[in-house]
Amino acid sequence: MKRIRLGFANLQVEFVDRESALRLTEEWARRGTGLPKVVYGPEGCGKTAWLLQSVELLKDYGFEVIYVNPLNKVAIAEIGITSLREEFTKLVRGAISQNALGRLTWLAFDMAKELIRATRGRVAILADDVFQVIGVKESAMYVKALLNLIEYPPERYERIVTIAATSEGMSLHEIGRHSWSDTAPMWNMGREGFEQLYEQIPGNKPDFDHAWRLTGGNPRTLERLYERDWNTDEAINSLIKEKGLSHAFIRRWRDHLKEAINDPDYLWFNAPEELINELVERNLIVYFLLERRQGLWIDQPPPERDLELGIGRYVAWQSPLHREAVKMALESVRP
Ligand SMILES: Nc1ncnc2c1ncn2[C@@H]1O[C@H](COP(=O)(O)OP(=O)(O)OP(=O)(O)O)[C@@H](O)[C@H]1O
Ligand SMILES: [Mg+2]
Structure with missing residues (x-):
């Protein structure tokens, strides 16, 4: 399998690590996904990177592959039938130019259906x-x-792989209420894999240990820090803005947040649902972490509990920098 190259701030990096996740894609390529797989995890943990590498892998397994990412306005059709590919490209261009991102999402679905009809073969939609x-x-x-x-496919087919990925906590709840999919979590990168990414970054940089403690293996957090020339305060401040950690928000939840920055499991046992929803919606925490068994996670599970990285048994900060953002916001607001 060809290792893809990915944009990382102003750099291009090679896809690294995620061996278990790729083995899982491979297993699905061999057997098909019985139910759609819905993968969730912290923002910037590497879901998109893994899916894009999976496109390559599935191609190697003889799949026609449709990948769509309406947020990034990207749709990729790795398909053999030229006329279908051209039609798809035309429709995608039209949808993007009109900013019809919902339509883009359904176009990918329609194309997968069309591919089943036309090839009766191996079709993947990511x-x-x-x-x-x-x-x-x-x-x-x-x-x-x-x-x-x-x-209920439009034609008999050989094998189908469907995967959806999201960092968005709220829709998961709705999707989880039905038994239409298998949901599985992905976590930030493990230490060794993350080091391979860190090694690809040129220039002066903090030592690896420091980078690990700030990011907890979250590649987007590393990217943020690199983009700001490793100015941690700047990176934290931008996160405070992005997450809308206003004075009013902090004042309202001050006591709970103070506890939660020391131990996120505090939220599990003591926090009101409203606060939890706010933190989940803002992509600050992951709530209800599964048991740390390899088979339950898309790649390596997080540690059982690592308070230095902001990981509790049931609840975790998405990365240590996310926690630092809340901590700094708390410090800047007088009671
Ligand atoms: N395995 C990897 N090898 C190299 N770079 C990676 C890897 N995983 C992620 N990255 C890089 O880290 C950054 C964040 O990753 P990515 O966009 O895949 O995260 P994500 O989980 O899809 O985020 P979001 O929740 O915002 O959709 C990107 O620049 C990506 O290229
Ligand atoms: Mg993504």
């Missing part, structure tokens, strides 16, 4: 970041549509 675009209710419908593709 839907990345679609839930953010189409909203909670329609996301559940999309997953149901993917399931229907598998169960």
Whole structure:
């Protein structure tokens, strides 16, 4: 399998690590996905990177592959039939030019259906970041549509792989209420794999240990720091803005947040649901972490509990920098 190159700030890096996740893609390529796979995890943990590498892998397994990411306005059709590819490209261009991102999402679905009809072969559809675009209710419908593709296809087929990825916590709840998919979490990178990414960054940089403690293996957090010339305060401040950690928000939840920065599991046992929803919606925490068994996670599970990295047994900060953002916001607001 060819290792893809990925944009990383102003650099190009080679895809590294994620061996277990790729082995899982391989298993799905061999057997097909019985139910659509819905993968969730911290923002910037590497879901898109893994899906894009999976496109290559699935191609090697003889799949016709559709990848769509409406948030990034990207749709890739790795398909053999030229006329279908051209038609898809035309429709995608039209949807993007009109900013019809929901339509883009469904175009990918329609194309997968068309491919089953035309090839009766191996078809994969990878839907990345679609839930953010189409909203909670329609996301559940999309997953149901993917399931229907598998169960009631327009033609007999050899094998289907459907994967959807999201960092968005709220739609998961809605999707999880139905039994239309298998959901599985992905975590930030493990230390060794993350070091291979860190090694690809040129120039002066903090030592690896320091980078690890700030990022907890979250590649997007590393990217943020690199973009700001390793100015941690600047990176934290931009996160405070992005997450809308306003004075009013901090004042309102001050006591709970103070506890949660020391131990995120505090939220599990003591926090009101409203606060938890706020933190999940803002992509600050992951709530309800599964047991740390390899088979339950897309790649390596996080540690059982590592308070230095902000990881509790049931709840974790998405990365240590996310926690630092809340901590700095707390410090800047007088009681
Ligand atoms: N395995 C990897 N090898 C090399 N670079 C990676 C890897 N995983 C992620 N990256 C880089 O880290 C950054 C964040 O990764 P990515 O965009 O895949 O995260 P994500 O989980 O899809 O984020 P979001 O939740 O925002 O969709 C990107 O610049 C990506 O290229
Ligand atoms: Mg992504």
